[in-house]
Amino acid sequence: MKKAVWLVLVFALGLCMVFATPEYAVEDFTGNHGGTFYISAISDPKGLNPAWASETSTTDITNIMFDMLLALDANGAFREEGNIAKSWETTPDGLGWIFHIRKGITWSDGHPLTAEDVYFTFKEVYFKRENNTGSTTDVLRGVDGNLPFIELIDQYTVKIWYSQPYAPGLLTIGLNRPLPKHIVEPQIQAGTWGEFWTLDDVDKLVVSGPFIVTEYIPDVRTTLSRNPHYYRFDKEGKRLPYLDQIMFLSVPSQDVARLKFEAGETDHYGMRPQDYLDLKPREAELNITVGIQGPDWGTNHLALNFNAKDPVKAEWFRNVHFRRALSYLVDRDGLVDNVLDGFGFPLYVQISPANAMFHNFEVEDKFPYPFSVEKAKEELRKGGFSWNAQNQLIDAKGNLVRFVMNTNAGNTNRERTGVILADNFSLVGIEAIFTPMDFNNMVQNMTASGDWEAILIGFTGTLDPNGGSNVWTIQGGLHYWNFHPDTADFIDRDKWHMPYYEWKIGELYRDQRGATVYEERRDMFYEVQELTAEYMPIIHTYTTMLLFGRQNRLMNHQPGSNSSWGWNLWALYKN
Amino acid sequence: MLKFILRRLIVSLPVLFGVSVLAFTVMSLAPGDYLDQFRLDPTISKSTLQALERDLGLDQPPVVQYFMWLGQVLRGNFGYSFQFRRPVFALVWERAFATLLLSITSIIFAWTIGIGLGIYSALRQYKLSDQITSVIAFIGLSIPNFFFALLFLYMAAKTKWFPIGGMLPVDSATMGTWQLIGSYFWHVTGPAVTLGFAGLAGVMRQMRGQLLDQLRQDYVEFASAKGMPRKVVIYKHALRNAINPLVTMFGYTLSGLLGGAVLTETVFAWPGMGRMVIQAINARDTYLVMAVLLLSSLMLILGNLIADILLAAVDPRIRLRFH
Numbered sequence: 001m002k003k004a005v006w007l008v009l010v011f012a013l014g015l016c017m018v019f020a021t022p023e024y025a026v027e028d029f030t031g032n033h034g035g036t037f038y039i040s041a042i043s044d045p046k047g048l049n050p051a052w053a054s055e056t057s058t059t060d061i062t063n064i065m066f067d068m069l070l071a072l073d074a075n076g077a078f079r080e081e082g083n084i085a086k087s088w089e090t091t092p093d094g095l096g097w098i099f100h101i102r103k104g105i106t107w108s109d110g111h112p113l114t115a116e117d118v119y120f121t122f123k124e125v126y127f128k129r130e131n132n133t134g135s136t137t138d139v140l141r142g143v144d145g146n147l148p149f150i151e152l153i154d155q156y157t158v159k160i161w162y163s164q165p166y167a168p169g170l171l172t173i174g175l176n177r178p179l180p181k182h183i184v185e186p187q188i189q190a191g192t193w194g195e196f197w198t199l200d201d202v203d204k205l206v207v208s209g210p211f212i213v214t215e216y217i218p219d220v221r222t223t224l225s226r227n228p229h230y231y232r233f234d235k236e237g238k239r240l241p242y243l244d245q246i247m248f249l250s251v252p253s254q255d256v257a258r259l260k261f262e263a264g265e266t267d268h269y270g271m272r273p274q275d276y277l278d279l280k281p282r283e284a285e286l287n288i289t290v291g292i293q294g295p296d297w298g299t300n301h302l303a304l305n306f307n308a309k310d311p312v313k314a315e316w317f318r319n320v321h322f323r324r325a326l327s328y329l330v331d332r333d334g335l336v337d338n339v340l341d342g343f344g345f346p347l348y349v350q351i352s353p354a355n356a357m358f359h360n361f362e363v364e365d366k367f368p369y370p371f372s373v374e375k376a377k378e379e380l381r382k383g384g385f386s387w388n389a390q391n392q393l394i395d396a397k398g399n400l401v402r403f404v405m406n407t408n409a410g411n412t413n414r415e416r417t418g419v420i421l422a423d424n425f426s427l428v429g430i431e432a433i434f435t436p437m438d439f440n441n442m443v444q445n446m447t448a449s450g451d452w453e454a455i456l457i458g459f460t461g462t463l464d465p466n467g468g469s470n471v472w473t474i475q476g477g478l479h480y481w482n483f484h485p486d487t488a489d490f491i492d493r494d495k496w497h498m499p500y501y502e503w504k505i506g507e508l509y510r511d512q513r514g515a516t517v518y519e520e521r522r523d524m525f526y527e528v529q530e531l532t533a534e535y536m537p538i539i540h541t542y543t544t545m546l547l548f549g550r551q552n553r554l555m556n557h558q559p560g561s562n563s564s565w566g567w568n569l570w571a572l573y574k575n
Numbered sequence: 576m577l578k579f580i581l582r583r584l585i586v587s588l589p590v591l592f593g594v595s596v597l598a599f600t601v602m603s604l605a606p607g608d609y610l611d612q613f614r615l616d617p618t619i620s621k622s623t624l625q626a627l628e629r630d631l632g633l634d635q636p637p638v639v640q641y642f643m644w645l646g647q648v649l650r651g652n653f654g655y656s657f658q659f660r661r662p663v664f665a666l667v668w669e670r671a672f673a674t675l676l677l678s679i680t681s682i683i684f685a686w687t688i689g690i691g692l693g694i695y696s697a698l699r700q701y702k703l704s705d706q707i708t709s710v711i712a713f714i715g716l717s718i719p720n721f722f723f724a725l726l727f728l729y730m731a732a733k734t735k736w737f738p739i740g741g742m743l744p745v746d747s748a749t750m751g752t753w754q755l756i757g758s759y760f761w762h763v764t765g766p767a768v769t770l771g772f773a774g775l776a777g778v779m780r781q782m783r784g785q786l787l788d789q790l791r792q793d794y795v796e797f798a799s800a801k802g803m804p805r806k807v808v809i810y811k812h813a814l815r816n817a818i819n820p821l822v823t824m825f826g827y828t829l830s831g832l833l834g835g836a837v838l839t840e841t842v843f844a845w846p847g848m849g850r851m852v853i854q855a856i857n858a859r860d861t862y863l864v865m866a867v868l869l870l871s872s873l874m875l876i877l878g879n880l881i882a883d884i885l886l887a888a889v890d891p892r893i894r895l896r897f898h
Binding site for chain 2: 036038043046047052054055129130133134135137138139194195198199200215217218219220221223247249250251252253255256259260262263265438439440441443444446447457459460462467468469470471477478487
């Protein structure tokens with residue numbers, strides 16, 4: 001009897017090995033099939049190719065069509081199971097990772113999706129600058145600036161490794177989206193990849209994600225329909241996604257997008273603070289839910305040009321006491337209240353509080369800059385400044401302190417910030433002449449001529465703080481307030497100066513990439529933030545809070561700092 | 576006649592060339608280029624930016640860029656859009672239908688009502704009805720388009736009489752042809768009324784003034800004196816003479832057929848040319864802007880030509896000749 005049981009067991013095991021059941025993802029959600037999810041989009045996608053997508057209206061669409069190798073939750077942390085790769089493990093030497101691709105899953109055309117597709121995508125598309133926007137390849141480069149190595153172990157296993165330990169490696173690799181080799185390879189060979197999957201090629205799409213674009217009407221709408229081959233199921237065994245369609249309606253005006261949401265024509269609406277204040281009291285009447293997603297990953301700051309064309313001004317801007325004084329005059333709480341209607345956080349450092357793993361929450365207590373005219377004056381005195389008879393600030397040589405402060409015109413938040421800051425600075429007799437200017441013009445000044453004095457601007461955030469390397473390393477291409485002479489030819493090598501803290505921050509940004517132990521790396525970023533708060537190389541102002549509105553009929557919606565509605569799109573359904 | 580048209584078209588070639596030089600110069604003089612939006616992206620390295628510059632030909636001096644473009648144009652290739660990676664004219668044609676639908680309906684709206692009201696108020700000069708129509712016309716002229724559009728949309732949202740922007744209902748894929756045509760007109764009402772209301776005032780004032788001028792002429796007095804019925808005097812004699820300047824005006828209107836209306840299109844989410852152009856200008860998508868500018872200049876030339884032909888048709892004193 002015992003023998004018979006064993007025989008059956010062994011036989012069953014053998015069967016399993018021959019007919020391996022597909023490794024579908026099973027999600028802890030329930031819902032009903034059917035329905036269309038309507039959403040307003042401020043502008044159309046510019047193409048359908050994830051390798052060439054470079055702005056959000058395009059990536060919003062391509063990210064739905066092509067699943068990442070690994071998976072993120074609503075707040076941008078790794079989920080236990082990946083998307084295309086079911087699991088992964090670090091190699092024993094700690095230099096790389098082995099990804100186990102889900103067995104038995106297919107592309108939307110029924111063609112099997114295997115490790116070969118993953119291998120091909122990295123090798124031929126993402127590792128080759130000429131086959132993507134370029135930033136994908138740049139981001140994948142390791143500590144030494146070299147691309148990782150990749151090896152196809154078997155049909156379901158891929159190994160990717162660096163020659164030196166690279167801490168952001170897993171995240172940068174895991175965020176990439178495999179492409180179908182059988183479709184893409186012929187295009188690359190024919191040299192037509194650059195013009196493939198444009199908006200003309202809706203019928204040529206083959207995807208891995210829950211939805212696929214089936215209709216594009218220029219400036220009217222983009223429609224995505226369910227991918228019948230998707231590899232996700234709910235816990236009751238229903239194949240996901242639940243929704244039949246997603247429709248991005250092209251609505252270029254925010255006011256009209258809000259009208260459409262209020263009228264119930266769209267299911268989700270990314271709100272401005274004013275919309276929140278207007279609609280929160282009307283939640284029950286309109287049968288909607290209005291809420292807070294979380295802090296934005298992006299940051300805003302005021303930068304002063306260490307190499308301003310006027311040497312007198314460059315001298316002030318390099319003076320740490322001067323910058324600290326300005327920091328005391330940046331009324332961060334006031335800005336959050338007046339510019340963001342209270343929906344934001346005061347910010348002192350380059351890593352947004354959205355990044356809970358790396359944001360240093362203690363910096364505010366260690367290096368506080370409460371709004372204080374007295375403290376600002378004290379710092380200015382320390383920095384060798386004084387006041388003339390008219391109460392205007394003058395430097396040690398008697399020059400009146402006045403400078404031009406720019407921002408990009410049309411960004412109302414920054415314009416309002418600039419007006420308030422200029423007003424605050426005038427409290428100590430500094431004349432900041434606030435002039436919003438054309439965006440392209442400003443970028444040229446920042447990166448091509450270096451002819452600017454002060455600029456209010458922001459950077460978009462990245463999930464891994466290493467994304468700031470280009471901004472903070474000494475030779476970084478966006479270290480724009482104090483470019484290295486090797487990076488920018490308009491910097492005069494003889495007059496250029498790199499203070500200790502700038503150098504130290506740059507070193508930390510370089511070294512953290514090799515720190516594969518989380519705690520060690522976190523401490524390095526903590527130090528970066530402390531140095532930034534203490535010496536204020538650039539003066540951070542605030543980060544915004546992301547707000548959302550949804551119809552109550554939209555179910556399973558779970559907003560987070562990294563997801564307005566997208567992270568579990570396959571689970572959304574309408575009641 | 577055919578000879579006249581041909582010669583006019585040939586003479587317009589240098590004009591188009593001049594327009595292209597001027598447009599390219601202005602685009603090149605404006606600071607920045609298409610890649611500026613990438614220059615502030617922390618994830619893109621300097622070497623990648625330089626490679627992109629090379630790929631797009633933006634590292635060449637503007638004069639070289641212009642002649643490279645011109646060479647391609649003479650071979651019938653108007654270039655690719657940087658943003659869309661597609662031929663520019665594919666993008667233009669996609670939006671041509673919506674743009675024409677909107678401009679034609681709004682022109683019909685403005686001109687039929689404008690001419691009608693113009694005649695009506697000219698015949699009732701300084702009476703209350705004349706004053707009222709004038710006030711309405713001036714309101715149309717003075718309300719900014721985007722504001723009128725927003726008012727219209729609030730009305731649409733409250734009453735549900737009209738859709739809240741857009742050109743097609745979300746279920747258009749399953750509609751029959753006639754239903755679809757009906758829905759086009761239902762959707763075009765808002766933007767067409769918005770645009771037409773602004774254009775109406777000009778047409779109406781012009782019509783009124785011209786007709787009043789004619790009514791004061793001796794021949795009108797003579798015709799009335801010899802006992803010709805008033806209707807014949809006005810509609811057959813005075814109106815025909817009054818219409819000439821309006822025909823010229825109409826020619827200019829034709830030139831705007833494909834130009835699009837940025838603000839109205841934006842508020843009404845209308846998929847027209849204006850939205851694309853403004854986006855292309857902001858993104859410094861040079862070749863797309865050039866294509867639209869050339870098309871607009873061509874429309875201006877054609878519009879003027881059509882106006883001249885129409886003028887010759889309505890006014891027997893005018894002969895088409897070419898020196």
